[in-house]
Amino acid sequence: MKLALKLAYRNLMGAGLRTWLNVIVLSFSFVIIIWMKGAMTGWDYQAKTDMKNYEIGGGQYWHENYDPYDPLTLTDSHAPIPGEAKNEIDRGEMLAVLVVQGSIFPQGRMQPVIIKGIDPHQNILKLPTGSLDTVPEAIPAFIGTMMANNSRLSVGDYVTMRWRDTHGTFDAAEILITAVFSSDVPAAEAGTIYIPLKKLQQMTLLDNHATILTFRDSDISRPELEGWTLKTSEKLTHQVDEMIRTKSVGQNVLYGILIILAMLAIFDTQVLSIFRRQKEIGTYIALGYTRNEVVGLFTVEGAMHALFAAVLATVYGLPFLLWQAKVGWTMPIDTSEFGMAMAQTLYPIYTVGLVVTTILIVFITTAIVSYIPSRKIAKMNPTEALRGKLQ
Amino acid sequence: MEIIRIKNLTKRFPMGKGEFTALRDINLEFGTGEFAGLIGPSGSGKTTLLNIVGSLDVPSEGEVFVLGKSIGNLSSREAAQLRKKNMGFIFQSYNLLQVHTVFENVEFPLLLLKYNATERKKMVMDALEWVGLTDKEKSKPPQLSGGECQRVAIARAMVKRPSLVLADEPTANLDAKNSHHILQTMEKLNRELKTTFLFATHDDKVINYLHRKIYLLDGRVDNEEIVEHSQIIQS
Numbered sequence: 084m085k086l087a088l089k090l091a092y093r094n095l096m097g098a099g100l101r102t103w104l105n106v107i108v109l110s111f112s113f114v115i116i117i118w119m120k121g122a123m124t125g126w127d128y129q130a131k132t133d134m135k136n137y138e139i140g141g142g143q144y145w146h147e148n149y150d151p152y153d154p155l156t157l158t159d160s161h162a163p164i165p166g167e168a169k170n171e172i173d174r175g176e177m178l179a180v181l182v183v184q185g186s187i188f189p190q191g192r193m194q195p196v197i198i199k200g201i202d203p204h205q206n207i208l209k210l211p212t213g214s215l216d217t218v219p220e221a222i223p224a225f226i227g228t229m230m231a232n233n234s235r236l237s238v239g240d241y242v243t244m245r246w247r248d249t250h251g252t253f254d255a256a257e258i259l260i261t262a263v264f265s266s267d268v269p270a271a272e273a274g275t276i277y278i279p280l281k282k283l284q285q286m287t288l289l290d291n292h293a294t295i296l297t298f299r300d301s302d303i304s305r306p307e308l309e310g311w312t313l314k315t316s317e318k319l320t321h322q323v324d325e326m327i328r329t330k331s332v333g334q335n336v337l338y339g340i341l342i343i344l345a346m347l348a349i350f351d352t353q354v355l356s357i358f359r360r361q362k363e364i365g366t367y368i369a370l371g372y373t374r375n376e377v378v379g380l381f382t383v384e385g386a387m388h389a390l391f392a393a394v395l396a397t398v399y400g401l402p403f404l405l406w407q408a409k410v411g412w413t414m415p416i417d418t419s420e421f422g423m424a425m426a427q428t429l430y431p432i433y434t435v436g437l438v439v440t441t442i443l444i445v446f447i448t449t450a451i452v453s454y455i456p457s458r459k460i461a462k463m464n465p466t467e468a469l470r471g472k473l474q
Numbered sequence: 475m476e477i478i479r480i481k482n483l484t485k486r487f488p489m490g491k492g493e494f495t496a497l498r499d500i501n502l503e504f505g506t507g508e509f510a511g512l513i514g515p516s517g518s519g520k521t522t523l524l525n526i527v528g529s530l531d532v533p534s535e536g537e538v539f540v541l542g543k544s545i546g547n548l549s550s551r552e553a554a555q556l557r558k559k560n561m562g563f564i565f566q567s568y569n570l571l572q573v574h575t576v577f578e579n580v581e582f583p584l585l586l587l588k589y590n591a592t593e594r595k596k597m598v599m600d601a602l603e604w605v606g607l608t609d610k611e612k613s614k615p616p617q618l619s620g621g622e623c624q625r626v627a628i629a630r631a632m633v634k635r636p637s638l639v640l641a642d643e644p645t646a647n648l649d650a651k652n653s654h655h656i657l658q659t660m661e662k663l664n665r666e667l668k669t670t671f672l673f674a675t676h677d678d679k680v681i682n683y684l685h686r687k688i689y690l691l692d693g694r695v696d697n698e699e700i701v702e703h704s705q706i707i708q709s
Contacts (some may be wrong), residue, residue, distance in 0.1 A: 086585055097573020097614075366569040369530060370630075371558025371586045373550050466525045469565065 084383075087376070091384040095391070102388070105348045109392035109445065112341040114400035116441050119334055121404065121431030122412055123327060128432055129267070130323045131316075136209040137266040139319045140178065141300030144168070144311040149182070149294050151270070154197070157184050158247075161292040165308050168296050176301075178205045179293035181283050185246035187258075187276065189234040196230075197275045198246060200283030207299050210271070214262035215279045222282055225262035227272025236260050244276065249288045256286075267427070342445065345392075346452045353385050353456040364460055365468030374465070378457045385453020389446045407431050477638055477670045478504040478527055482536035485522055485693075496522040497693045500536070504672060506637070509664045511673035513681055514690035520674035521642055523690070527672065528561060528640045529553040541637060558586050562631025562669075566643035568623040570615040570630075576602070577611040580629045587634060601629035605659055621652030628656060632663055641673045645680055653679045 095102045135141070149160035164172065164179050171177035181200035186193050201208075203215035215223045222244070226236060236242060238260055245255040258278065266272055284290050296311065305313050357364070367377050411428035485497040497519045504510055512520035525531040526538055529545050530553075538545040541560055548556065562583075563569075570579050580601050584594045602608045605625035615623055624644060631639050641660070645653035661683055664671050673680055681687060689697040 086588075089585070093574055093578060094571075362567070362569055363571060366563075366565075366571065368554070369528065369557060369563045369565075369569075370583055371554050373554040375550075376554075465530045466521075469530070469569065471567075 084379075087380045087383045088387070090380055091387045094384055095387055101352060102391070105345075105352055105388050106391040106395055108348050109345040109388055109449070110396040110400065112338075112345045113392055113396035113441060113445060114403065115341055116338050116445075117396075117400070117433060117438060118404055118407060118431060119337070120437050120441065121408070121433040122429050123331060123334065124434060124437065125408075125411075125430045125432040127323065127327045129430065130327075131320045133266055133268045134270075134320055134323065135300060135316060137264075137268045137271040138208070139314075139316055140207045140297040142298055142305065142313070142315045143319065144296040144298075144305075144308055145314055146294050147310050147312055149312075154184055154195075157182055157197075157294070161289055161294045162310055163291050164293050164296070165311065167306070167308060171298065172202075172296075175204075175206060176299050178202060178207045178297040179280060180295040180297060181280060181287070181289060181292055182294040183246055183283065183287055183289075185244055185276070187234065188243040188245070189236055189240075194234055195274065196244070198244070198283060199275055199277050200280035201277050202280050207297055209266075210277060211262040211264050212277070215277070217261060221259040222256055222278055223261045224258040224276050224278045225264060226260060226276055228263055228265040229269060229272040230275060231260075231263045233274075236263075238263055246286060248286065254286065342448055345445075346448055349385055349388055349449055350452045350456060352388075353381065353453050356381065356384075357456055357459055361463070361468045362471035364463060365465050365470070368465040369469060374461045374463065378454070378460045381457035381460060382450060382454040385457070386446065386450040388453075389442075389449040392445070393442055404431070404433060408433065475506045476503055477506055477508070477541060478502070478672070479539040480523075480527075480536070481538075483523070483526065483533050483538055484535035485519070485526060485531070486534045495693055497526075500693075500695055502688065502695065504670060506670055507664065507668040508686055509661060509671045509684060510686035510688065511675055511680060511684040512688050512690055513675060513684075514696075515676055517692075518690040519693040520676075520690050522693075524640050524642055524672065524674045527638075528563060529556050558583070559634075560637045562634070562636040562639040564624070564627050564631050564639060564641035564644045566646040568615070568620075568627045568647075570623055570626055572615050574614070575611065576607060576613050576615075576618070576626050579615070579626055580633050583630060583634045597633055598629075601633040604632065604663060605629045605656075619652075620647050621649075621655060624648060624652070624656050625659065628659055628663075632667070632669065635667060636669060638670045638672065641671060641675075643675055643677070644673065645675070645677050650679065653677070657683045 146160045146162050148156050150156045161181060168177055172179055179202065183198050185196050185198040187196050201210065201212055203212045205212055211225050214225050217223060231237060240260045241257045242260070243255055244258045245253060247253055258276070284292060298305070300316065307313060364377055367380070368374060372380070408431050411430040413428045480500050480502040483497055483500040484495065486493045486495045500523065512523055514520050522531065526533055526545060527540060529540065529548060532546050540556065543556055545553070571582065577598055580598045581594050584597055589597065599608060602611060605628050607622060607625055607629065610618065610622060615626070618626065644656065648656065657680060660671055663669060673684065675681065685701050687699040687701065688695060
């Protein structure tokens with residue numbers, strides 16, 4: 084094997100440009116695959132982190148009637164905060180959120196909104212809830228950038244908000260926008276207005292009621308609460324996983340094409356080598372190689388392209404990948420319209436597993452592609468090969 | 475000591491629906507240090523015989539023993555071992571590895587025999603000195619003349635000091651001056667190292683150097699001639 088490696092190295096170096104063209108194509112595959120996979124991993128990480136930071140914390144209890152995709156259920160999806168949760172809420176380990184339907188009237192247009200009542204002193208979510216504690220003379224509210232853009236509201240604006248209390252009576256009041264936050268989490272921003280929890284409970288006559296109980300990220304095992312459904316962070320981010328998986332399928336097709344292109348180049352070189360180097364093959368056999376050893380040599384030679392490609396990819400790919408991890412990849416289109424937790428700039432994350440898997444896949448594929456045409460050598464007649472006669 | 479023994483050798487090749495007999499009932503023996511040649515026109519079977527002796531091909535009938543081993547009964551691995559350890563090959567078109575340097579070409583058989591780097595270096599330089607190419611060790615075959623390429627091939631064949639060197643039309647691509655040069659080199663190595671040389675040729679220049687001439691015609695031994703040492707010197 085050592086000898087095969089040595090000879091393969093000499094042969095590839097001696098082949099010059101032919102070798103380097105293959106190596107460049109293959110190294111390109113390495114870098115692109117790692118970069119794109121890294122971007123996916125980065126997106127996955129960013130989406131989950133943002134969701135935890137701005138929406139779901141370490142997990143949630145949902146009122147049993149709550150269905151975020153059906154606003155009509157909101158009227159009945161609230162209940163008094165259970166006693167088991169009160170201690171945690173008092174200690175700041177849990178956050179009660181009341182969710183009701185409402186409307187606002189920016190510039191005279193009616194716009195349906197979800198009103199969320201949240202404790203101004205919470206620190207479980209990275210929402211600017213501190214801004215809800217600053218205006219005693221009006222109902223303070225904050226919104227996300229997405230909502231601000233849609234309703235053309237900004238900090239300092241007053242807007243009329245209408246809601247229904249628990250008896251179905253409509254009421255309305257002016258709210259003051261005290262902050263606008265940006266989170267990359269559409270569910271936390273789109274069509275949502277945050278106001279103080281106590282105020283919303285008063286407005287809806289739902290004293291001590293909540294729809295969602297969000298708890299801090301910890302290893303504590305969560306008990307079931309009667310009338311509430313436990314949603315772990317894994318369950319709540321499951322959709323992100325599904326989405327990434329769906330995206331990955333499309334991406335894998337691209338990797339496949341990239342690898343096929345590189346493998347075609349290697350396969351072509353191998354086939355050509357076996358035709359052009361018949362005399363050399365015969366010489367190896369005459370000098371004491373068995374035919375199978377020559378097959379091994381040619382296979383190693385082909386597979387060594389992947390090794391060179393990995394080295395070349397490290398030379399130009401490593402700085403590129405590190406630079407990308409630092410500055411990120413800014414999407415050319417507005418990602419806020421995507422309807423999923425996606426930052427405008429994705430920061431690729433490269434794991435050891437990703438790099439090792441990519442290298443292994445390319446290595447194994449290259450070795451197989453190199454071996455297939457080389458098998459022909461095993462059937463060659465050495466005396467014909469020595470004369471360079473095509474077989 | 476006997477190096478090669480050929481007993482009732484017949485070699486047939488399939489041709490269309492029938493067979494073509496390249497060698498018929500050949501019986502020959504070669505001892506250590508012989509400088510012998512198989513002489514004959516194209517198609518007389520000399521290269522076929524050389525290939526069988528070189529364990530690159532097998533007899534259809536009869537037996538060929540090289541260094542006591544029956545060629546027809548060797549596995550491909552055993553045949554490769556025999557070639558690797560005991561045989562050197564010199565070809566008409568040199569068959570050098572084009573992308574390797576002169577040094578690397580000559581070093582190749584030693585790599586197969588797993589000599590260490592120091593030994594290899596010394597043996598390669600010795601071999602290049604025998605053929606007068608120490609100054610070309612870093613050159614590659616495309617940078618050499620035909621005569622130089624064949625001298626590299628001789629160095630490659632001789633570097634491991636094999637018992638037997640098989641040379642198939644070694645001067646066919648060389649001019650007279652280069653032919654004489656490499657033949658003198660081979661004769662010198664034969665004399666000094668007692669290596670057995672077996673040629674396949676129809677070149678008069680080579681024939682004049684041979685100590686033993688075996689004439690083949692249509693696959694049979696037509697004639698055999700032993701040349702006295704004094705005659706060779708005269709020639």
